[in-house]
Amino acid sequence: SVRNLGLEKIANTVRFPCKFASAGCTLSFYHYDKVEHEDQCEFRPYSCPCPGASCKWMGALSDVMDHLKKVHKxxxxxxxxxxxxxxxxxxxxxxxxxxxxxxxxxxxxxxxxxxxxxxxxxxxxxxxxxxxxxxxxxxxxxxxxxxxxxxxxxxxxxxxxxxxxxxxxxxxxxxxxxxxxxxxxxxxxxxxxxxxxxxxxxxxxxxxxxxxxxx
Amino acid sequence: SVRNLGLEKIANTVRFPCKFASAGCTLSFYHYDKVEHEDQCEFRPYSCPCPGASCKWMGALSDVMDHLKKVHKxxxxxxxxxxxxxxxxxxxxxxxxxxxxxxxxxxxxxxxxxxxxxxxxxxxxxxxxxxxxxxxxxxxxxxxxxxxxxxxxxxxxxxxxxxxxxxxxxxxxxxxxxxxxxxxxxxxxxxxxxxxxxxxxxxxxxxxxxxxxxx
Ligand SMILES: [Zn+2]
Ligand SMILES: [Zn+2]
Ligand SMILES: [Zn+2]
Ligand SMILES: [Zn+2]
Structure with a gap:
């Protein structure tokens, strides 16, 4: 794997919008901060809160209780x-x-x-x-x-x-x-x-x- | 190892005094109960309460604090x-x-x-x-x-x-x-x-x- 130093340099000087921009997040980040933010971003969709990884549902906070009542009766x-x-x-x-x-x-x-x-x-x-x-x-x-x-x-x-x-x-x-x-x-x-x-x-x-x- | 069934039979029908009899215990037991009792016997000497097995002191309850003050200053x-x-x-x-x-x-x-x-x-x-x-x-x-x-x-x-x-x-x-x-x-x-x-x-x-x- 050859590193593309030119691209890395650009990535480290340009700000990218958060990937949840369409959900309402207005922040943008240098490449190396973006992943960390997105993990914490309040506009990130919610996963099903049931323990274990069996249920793959994701959605808005306001829909979580509905999901639980319908799928996890x-x-x-x-x-x-x-x-x-x-x-x-x-x-x-x-x-x-x-x-x-x-x-x-x-x-x-x-x-x-x-x-x-x-x-x-x-x-x-x-x-x-x-x-x-x-x-x-x-x-x-x-x-x-x-x-x-x-x-x-x-x-x-x-x-x-x-x-x-x-x-x-x-x-x-x-x-x-x-x-x-x-x-x-x-x-x-x-x-x-x-x-x-x-x-x-x-x-x-x-x-x-x-x-x-x-x- | 050959089991001596004759001796085992005698051991299971005769009562033996607790090994702390000289310290004041008046109880006696069949062979198979004796070890269990002696582990609990209130006349058994006290060991040093310091954790780990480094100190081998044993003695009466009334001497434990003196031992701690002298040896575990x-x-x-x-x-x-x-x-x-x-x-x-x-x-x-x-x-x-x-x-x-x-x-x-x-x-x-x-x-x-x-x-x-x-x-x-x-x-x-x-x-x-x-x-x-x-x-x-x-x-x-x-x-x-x-x-x-x-x-x-x-x-x-x-x-x-x-x-x-x-x-x-x-x-x-x-x-x-x-x-x-x-x-x-x-x-x-x-x-x-x-x-x-x-x-x-x-x-x-x-x-x-x-x-x-x-x-
Ligand atoms: Zn965001
Ligand atoms: Zn679910
Ligand atoms: Zn005893
Ligand atoms: Zn001690």
Whole structure:
């Protein structure tokens, strides 16, 4: 592969418009900044927020809930700021995802519990639990979520800002920016192979959002 | 190896006294129960509670604090129910232990943070944090401890009953009955390579212990 230094030089001095210009983005970038921006661009279409890469749907934020209701009908939704996310049969072998929706403050949140095999087979699994907002990154900053596992005299909890579905949960899991625990810990909190995770969503102090109708 | 079935038969029908009989244990057991009991026997001598197996000291519970003060002089002690356990240089390579003493309710607790290499070298490390009581198993049941990592808008916490030093922390770590987190999570909460863990010790509701002088 011969490098075309002439073309590279031009590419590094000319600004190109963002590839989501037709969707409304007015920014332009030198070649080397463009890819990074486009990954973050607020006009980039939203992917389906379901974990795993099986669903290839993409579209506008305003169409995400419709997509979920039509294509992912089996996902349960619970109303309220404080609910229990019950993951059944956590001892199922292999990589498994559990998904639930939580509706509060006029927003919809997707709760994800993901079980991954450890690097060496037979060494058990790691569980990752995380919450994402069906909303933009800016909106996600207005909330906090809390995940709690508890039994008599034992408790594990994690609090953080939810991810926007625009960022997705895969990065959060890869960076361990989520509640992570292994199989023996899961067993400490499970009952009959089912794991109940208390999920509490709250608004960050000082933020006021008009209560939207989430129906 | 030829099995001596005659001897095995006798061993399974005769009761033997606990090997700590001279220390005060009056119980006796069939051969197959004896080992299990002796592992739990309250008259078994106490080992040095420092993590790792480098110190071979054994003795009575009443001599443990003297041993620590004489032989493990470098261990810091903080007074109070609510303290910060500051682990410095958590990025040091390899397996490392951090140890601190916390003194409250007239008792001494040993705080342990242990860093272990994951199964596959290069895949990072796992941290385990746990609290043990310099006291008997029965006494440990009177307390709860809480470990908390926190920064602006992120928090990880773990609550459980402390281990007695008679049980030791190795089993707790092996069973993941402790606060366990990996290197990326440690980085989320560390500042300049130092990790501060908030430690709060409380008494279980309904328990009253006369305040002993811990000096
Ligand atoms: Zn753009
Ligand atoms: Zn989909
Ligand atoms: Zn005994
Ligand atoms: Zn020692």
């Amino acid at each position: 089996s996902i349960t939704t619970l109303q309220g700021e404080d609910i229990v996310f019950l993951a059944t049969d956590i001892n199922l072998p292999g990589a498994v995802d559990w998904v639930m929706m939580q509706s509060c403050f006029g927003y919809n949140f997707m709760l994800v519990l993901e079980k991954q095999e450890k690097y060496e087979p037979g060494n058990g699994q790691v569980f990752y639990a995380v919450v994402q907002l069906i909303g933009a990154k800016k909106e996600a900053e207005n909330f906090m979520y809390r995940l709690e596992l508890s039994t008599h005299r034992r408790r594990l909890c994690w609090e953080a800002a939810p991810r926007s579905i625009h960022e997705g949960v895969a990065a959060a899991i890869q960076q361990s920016d989520c509640l992570a625990f292994d199989t023996p810990t899961a067993q400490l909190f499970a009952e009959n192979g089912n794991l109940g995770i208390n999920v509490t969503i709250s608004m960050v102090d000082g933020v006021r959002i008009m209560d939207r109708d989430s129906s | 470098s261990i810091t002690t903080l007074q109070g129910e609510d303290i910060v356990f500051l682990a410095t240089d958590i990025n040091l390579p390899g397996a490392v232990d951090w140890v601190m003493m916390q003194s409250c309710f007239g008792y001494n607790f040993m705080l342990v943070l242990e860093k272990q290499e994951k199964y596959e070298p290069g895949n990072g490390q796992v941290f385990y944090a746990v609290v043990q009581l310099i006291g008997a198993k029965k006494e440990a049941e009177n307390f709860m401890y809480r470990l908390e990592l926190s920064t602006h808008r992120r928090r990880l916490c773990w609550e459980a009953a402390p281990r007695s030093i008679h049980e030791g922390v190795a089993a707790a770590i092996q069973q993941s009955d402790c606060l366990a987190f990996d290197t990326p999570t440690a980085q989320l909460f560390a500042e300049n390579g130092n990790l501060g863990i908030n430690v709060t010790i409380s008494m279980v509701d309904g328990v009253r212990i006369m305040d002993r002088d811990s000096s």
